[in-house]
Amino acid sequence: MSRKPTEQGTGRPGIRQVAELAGVGIASVSRVLSGQPGSSTQLTERVLEAARQLGYAPNVLAQSLRRRTTQSIGFVCADITNPLLSSIVAGAESALSSAGYSVLVTNSGGVAAYEAERIKALLQRQVDGLILLPALENDPATLAALRSATVPIVVIDRTMPADLGAHGVLSDHEAGLGEATRHLLRLGHRRLGLAVGRHVRPSRERVRGVEAGYRALGLEPDLMVDSGMLSVEHGENAMERFLSDPRPPTAVLLGGIQLLEGALRAVRRRGLRLGDQLSLVCCDDSPLSRFHDPPVSTVHRDTALLGRRAAETLLAQIERPAPSEPLVLPTWFEARGSCGPAPAAAASTSVAAPPARRRSRKRAET
Amino acid sequence: MSRKPTEQGTGRPGIRQVAELAGVGIASVSRVLSGQPGSSTQLTERVLEAARQLGYAPNVLAQSLRRRTTQSIGFVCADITNPLLSSIVAGAESALSSAGYSVLVTNSGGVAAYEAERIKALLQRQVDGLILLPALENDPATLAALRSATVPIVVIDRTMPADLGAHGVLSDHEAGLGEATRHLLRLGHRRLGLAVGRHVRPSRERVRGVEAGYRALGLEPDLMVDSGMLSVEHGENAMERFLSDPRPPTAVLLGGIQLLEGALRAVRRRGLRLGDQLSLVCCDDSPLSRFHDPPVSTVHRDTALLGRRAAETLLAQIERPAPSEPLVLPTWFEARGSCGPAPAAAASTSVAAPPARRRSRKRAET
């Protein structure tokens, strides 16, 4: 050894320091510490002891550069602030970090331009995979960024162009809304309002679910759809629009929890009693839905599971890439007090009345 | 060139490919692409063109290894699922990624053992700094992990041992609870209930705030404190405990949004009318608080700002480490319908009555 390369004055100890202290070769240290077989117990122990003594921790950056895998994945999310999304993120993070992966989270705030940038940045950081919960399904910049990826991609609740080769983990929104719709129809409602987002799979599915619900009971859909940006304001506006229609729906379905507060505001302003004068269903549960008086009927799903499945799908694809069918997770309807018989219609249709619900509010005071 | 090292069959182009295509040295490519001055326009253009043509994107891993900075930070959070925390994360993420940093988020789920592990993992990934929102303030494993860090640490809303050298970004919980308390006292309440978490700064501060509120009006604190794990169940149990006390408080303060749903459950079960028979204040706003009937009085704070300030503090410390005073952000009280005059007490004390609130519910029906 004619020349010591790195004197490593301060700074954390490197693998060389360990090797030196243990009096072994640097390669042996690497072998022992990364748990590869084929080292004598002798050597193994000396290395371990030296590492412990120096408080050595490997530099993952260098490992990743060499091993060509970073054990990290990127999670691109439109809005972590949304409790639904954050629970998806949490579900995924938990599964991923149990598997030894780190998660790089980026919050695009729904701005498509950012989204593409963040995706590129993650790719340059050499993430081993990507989980996406994008605002849009067809933003050209985002798609371009994704196309340049060579790592597996899992998309949650979105349908991206097939040529991306992305793997899907989806919620079966159609089923839940079908259930909800049939419930409402059996209560005698005939005209429904539905507020949804724009240009994303869940919105399309929800519309289809409601229409399917009508057809399942042999009825022709009589549906007002309002699509917007899924905000509190959107909720309020949509509800206003529904209620001021010449032929207003007697029941409204909200395709997103962000709509609830605004919608309730409009309902309250009009002094309408939910479950009586107007029935309401909201997609995804929340404390507000559970605790509102009356509680708001809900189309449920397990969001943490959605995140976990996305993580598992990604890990499987990282391990062994292969084409895959989208994974579809269930959605189910829970009737609560916000749904009641249609106001003026005493079940005059041929459809069977629903099993009597436990509510029995005096409907006086109107 | 006697030997071509990397033939780079497939895989993404490296800096060498760019250099070769541009017919320049590898160092020049580096210089041009990282925007260093001192390259002829000639060369610059050829490099840029070649890079564009190959779709070259630098490998951040290699850059980081060489530059000894990863432009990434770690965010350790007890529970992203909590809307408050997720909005803090979002605030920080936004500031950090604008500054070109990536954020590694880990969700400890409040399990201290995980927390320490995740911190170590982040450190091995050579993050340039750490933002912490830990479950506990004094977990030995977590502290040990943190002590081994050589990068700046910012702690949000926690007081960690001083020898850590961590920088603090805090909320002034004491002020908000003082305000709330004075409001309640002026309404004639004399005995208050306070539910808080365990062993964390916000809880201590909240207790102090309430006590200070009493003293500010020349009163001796008459306070029931219930500390627990800040869950829905905790909220329910605490409220039950308060209400079944031989001398029950006439107003309750909840030190955390997670408590609200449970507390309201207990209130409803007892058939108590908020703002009449019982007054209620909750720390941090939520749709449920805003939309409850009556709306729940709230101690507000700007959580996104908290995250942003944490990020800014960290960036400043990364840039130029220096001792710092904790940054304290404001908290303020908003009275809503859930607070009313103390039931049996007709302001018989010397304290001035509050400015009449606009509520005027008929308090019959009891």
Add this chain to the structure above:
DNA sequence: TTGAAAGCGTTACCAC
């Protein structure tokens, strides 16, 4: 102004 070469801290291939 430009380029060769020496690392950054690892891993993995080869000889010994």
Add this chain to the structure above:
DNA sequence: GTGGTAACGCTTTCAA
């Protein structure tokens, strides 16, 4: 079994 040593893909002296 063990230990050189050549990469991994980049940045940064240092000479030219």
